[in-house]
Amino acid sequence: MPPTDTPADLTLRAIEARFVARATESDAGERVIAEFCEELVAAGLPLWRLSLAVPVIDPQFRGASIAWRRGDGVEVFTTLHGPEGEDTYLRSPVGWLHAAGGSFVGWQLEGPDAFPDLPLLTELRQAGATEYRLHLAAFDPGTALEGVGISFATDRVGGFSESERAMLAGLVPVIALVTAKFSLSHTMREMLGTYLGPATGARVLAGEMRRGQSAVVHAAILLADLRGFTALADRDDPLKVVGWLDEHFDALGDPVQRHGGEISKFLGDGFLAVFPVAEPDALACPACAGALGAAREALTRNAALNLARRRRGLPGLEADIVLHYGRVVSGNVGTDRRLDFTVIGRAVNEASRIERLCDELGRSLLLSEAFARRCGTPVVPVGEFSLRGVGRAQRIWGLADEADAPPGSGPAQGEAAESAEDAAHEIGS
Structure with missing residues (x-):
């Protein structure tokens, strides 16, 4: 028994x-x-x-x-x-x-x-x-x-x-x-x-992982790139170079999360980050303000990193940042068994084209017309440019220094009456 x-x-x-x-x-x-x-x-x-x-x-x-x-x-x-x-x-x-x-x-x-x-x-x-x-x-x-x-x-x-x-x-x-x-x-x-980032990872964990399962969202876009990295990688020890790259990514990337954004993907010596916009029709844009705050902090931290490294006799890397606003497609792209959860779209391509102007204009931070209208900060025009693959010339803006920022300059104040829908139309048409 x-x-x-x-x-x-x-x-x-x-x-x-x-x-x-x-x-x-x-x-x-x-x-x-x-x-x-x-x-x-x-x-x-x-x-x-x-x-x-x-x-x-x-x-x-x-x-x-x-x-x-x-x-x-x-x-x-x-x-x-x-x-x-x-x-x-x-x-x-x-x-x-x-x-x-x-x-x-x-x-x-x-x-x-x-x-x-x-x-x-x-x-x-x-x-x-x-x-x-x-x-x-x-x-x-x-x-x-x-x-x-x-x-x-x-x-x-x-x-x-x-x-x-x-x-x-x-x-x-x-x-x-x-x-x-x-x-x-x-x-x-x-x-x-x-x-993938916390927010995107949560979407995948919730089951959003089929190819083609994507959504069109409005977002502020931050594109960061390290100037001179290719030359540095050619002449220095590869393992040291990777370590230096990680230090710059810490300096540039940590502010993104603190200001409400998420790095979508790393692009060799740079990265693309997005700040989702909850109310596309509202001219006051917390996401754009967050992206601008992240960009300013990132450039300050990168400059401090370069200063500390040069004091030790090591090379530094300058950073360029572009801020843009528009619609992006966020979701799964790839083969049936190997997917990348990323953001793509015309706005992403335009940000990449604008980034190439940073070196030409001698500015580390450039803002698109659509972003400048929504960021709530005085800006100054730096020129109108034809971007490869973009149908018409684009006005590009930079931040105004205290010495050259007359009240009401730039679209952030002077054109505040224009609607957010118009700003979105400029990059989506």
Whole structure:
């Protein structure tokens, strides 16, 4: 006759079932884990701390851990890439156990020292922990998400009982399964956000990934380009050049996100960013104001970067930025199995044509007629130009210095009565 589950067994199975159900329905990992731990404590398990440590696929971080402590709730910790992050990992219990080639270890923390000299164990002992148990559960190989380190600690004198230790070991598979689910969800969001941008990544994650699935949107366009990069790449060490390029992208690109835009794609030594316009018919345009603020900040930061680099005897790269406004097509373009989520359209092409005028005019920032009308800032005309592939000559504008900005100059003020629809028509006709 098969053994009958005890009331404690039935309680534990019910807690596990609710844990899995909550994790299935939600990506709120911190809340789900906290509720699970609190239910275990309410059921009589002397759990004082539970921690989940996982590697992550992230350009900044090599790993993350979620730690619940009774009475304190949940904290999230991250480990950076690089020497400091590697040292932190190697001096952690997970790093120690992985180096030892094991999948489980348990240490009594009370009484005479009988555990490795690891910072976390010392910290937990000083906080009152009496026993620490760590399990490593592997995930399916093939990605950097190798598995999870699951640790349990108690502050009860004498530690866990044998039956409680068996109970904790029995919880490891379901905790690992839930952690894998949260890790994969987090990885999908972070990877899409990293390679496509947060807003675009969210659209793809919501299912917008069929070829031809696109939308026409009004947007302020920011096109940035680094002057002289090709010559620099020809004469310097390629790896150094890539490092310098990344520094410039930080200087130029970080302001884009802060001012409400998103980099749509990198173009070798430049990038295209868009600032979606919520109300195309309104002349006052927060998106254009945001794009202009991003451009100003980007140029200031790039100049500071060049100054710092030249002080170290290193080459600098000047930046050119064009601001434009118009309609773009945002969506999926490519083959049936290899897609690029990007923006295309006449306005993008026009911005590229205008950018070529920066060097000719000796200006780092140029504004199209359509953008100048909507940006709410005094501007000055720099000329009228025929752009390749554009049917008629375009008026181009620059920002007015304090010394040469008479009140009311430029379309931002002098032509404020013209409608936004007219401005859009100028680049869309």
